[in-house]
Amino acid sequence: MPKIIVMTSGKGGVGKTTTSASFAAGLAMKGHKTVVVDFDVGLRNLDLVMGCERRVVFDFINVINGEAKLHQALIKDKRLDNLYILPTSQTRDKDALTKDGVARVLETLKQDFDYIICDSPAGIEKGAYMALYFADEAVVVTNPEVSSVRDSDRILGILASKSRRAEMNLDPVREHLLLTRYDADRVRQGEMLAVDDVLEILAIPLMGVIPEDEAVLRASNVGVPVIMDERSGPAQAYADAVGRFLGETIEHRFLIPERKGFFQRLLGRPA
Amino acid sequence: MNLLQFFRRPRVRSAQQAKERLQVLLTHERGSRGLPDFLPRLQQDLLRVLARYVRIDRESVQMQVEDDGGVFTLEINVELPGGGAPAIHR
Ligand SMILES: Nc1ncnc2c1ncn2[C@@H]1O[C@H](COP(=O)(O)OP(=O)(O)OP(=O)(O)O)[C@@H](O)[C@H]1O
Ligand SMILES: [Mg+2]
Numbered sequence: 270m271p272k273i274i275v276m277t278s279g280k281g282g283v284g285k286t287t288t289s290a291s292f293a294a295g296l297a298m299k300g301h302k303t304v305v306v307d308f309d310v311g312l313r314n315l316d317l318v319m320g321c322e323r324r325v326v327f328d329f330i331n332v333i334n335g336e337a338k339l340h341q342a343l344i345k346d347k348r349l350d351n352l353y354i355l356p357t358s359q360t361r362d363k364d365a366l367t368k369d370g371v372a373r374v375l376e377t378l379k380q381d382f383d384y385i386i387c388d389s390p391a392g393i394e395k396g397a398y399m400a401l402y403f404a405d406e407a408v409v410v411t412n413p414e415v416s417s418v419r420d421s422d423r424i425l426g427i428l429a430s431k432s433r434r435a436e437m438n439l440d441p442v443r444e445h446l447l448l449t450r451y452d453a454d455r456v457r458q459g460e461m462l463a464v465d466d467v468l469e470i471l472a473i474p475l476m477g478v479i480p481e482d483e484a485v486l487r488a489s490n491v492g493v494p495v496i497m498d499e500r501s502g503p504a505q506a507y508a509d510a511v512g513r514f515l516g517e518t519i520e521h522r523f524l525i526p527e528r529k530g531f532f533q534r535l536l537g538r539p540a
Numbered sequence: 541m542n543l544l545q546f547f548r549r550p551r552v553r554s555a556q557q558a559k560e561r562l563q564v565l566l567t568h569e570r571g572s573r574g575l576p577d578f579l580p581r582l583q584q585d586l587l588r589v590l591a592r593y594v595r596i597d598r599e600s601v602q603m604q605v606e607d608d609g610g611v612f613t614l615e616i617n618v619e620l621p622g623g624g625a626p627a628i629h630r
Contacts, residue, residue, distance in 0.1 A: 470563060
């Protein structure tokens with residue numbers, strides 16, 4: 270059964286696009302035919318993060334409007350056989366996404382793909398709503414920070430009440446928490462919410478914790494999903510998250526600081 | 541608290557505060573989820589109408605929705621200043 274998975278957050282800039290790229294690449298690396306769809310109409314970015322910005326001819330909106338066929342808009346990733354990208358339009362606005370149009374495109378994609386990853390825009394308006402409406406599963410991308418946690422909570426409310434699954438009284442959208450930009454040092458200092466705090470508040474299963482790491486910026490600079498920078502922390506954390514998503518039991522990593530700082534040693538705090 | 545404790549305890553456990561604030565806020569927000577979203581506008585309209593008769597400010601109208609097992613009740617609380625001093629008519 271093909272699955273539609275939305276990467277959603279409410280709050281902007283928390284790592285949805287970074288996660289969409291790496292999660293889709295991770296599924297493809299595991300042999301699943303995967304397409305990642307950019308729902309951030311007007312602010313196309315997924316193509317840049319995936320490194321295919323120069324290969325975009327037609328986009329998602331062209332397909333919705335019948336101006337292009339789906340296969341003309343789909344971009345095959347050059348590195349991974351099972352991975353495809355459906356870029357969005359840079360010139361139109363979010364009203365270009367109609368429920369019927371989106372439904373049609375997703376239905377067609379379902380015939381060809383195992384996983385359809387929807388990269389949601391920030392906010393709780395039309396674009397974000399369209400991205401989550403058809404989802405079977407949701408990855409709630411959250412930073413350990415009050416405004417992000419609050420927005421995640423709102424998104425969970427919307428998933429539970431306004432998604433297609435909710436409206437049609439089907440099984441609810443399966444929810445996964447992905448905590449990103451996690452800085453274990455600052456958590457230990459008591460300056461940043463810890464995984465357990467966020468889990469206690471949001472009360473949904475934890476799919477992974479992605480450390481704050483410069484590898485993410487590096488990867489986006491060169492247009493490669495960070496999961497392919499295999500030795501980096503985020504790559505390992507994303508690979509673990511994909512594994513857990515697919516049902517493997519993998520212990521959580523990156524929850525404690527790597528090295529002891531000068532002051533911590535001086536004061537002899539436990540690591 | 542002696543000096544050593546001061547250093548050992550991270551000065552302000554800001555993360556702890558963050559957590560507590562979130563718990564309070566989200567309990568409140570979750571409670572009002574799925575409730576009619578016309579309440580803010582109703583509040584505005586009520587204020588406007590009431591202001592024709594009494595001197596009133598925005599804090600004096602409070603509205604609350606209670607969910608009694610599927611039956612919603614709207615409770616409106618209007619605080620009248622000084623026994624309802626009439627507003628000056630324009
Ligand atoms: N684990 C991480 N470590 C360091 N930087 C990160 C990490 N994850 C994301 N970033 C950075 O955070 C910024 C926002 O990331 P991204 O574009 O993925 O967020 P988004 O949720 O898609 O944003 P928007 O809401 O605008 O679509 C980028 O500059 C990205 O490089
Ligand atoms: Mg994005």
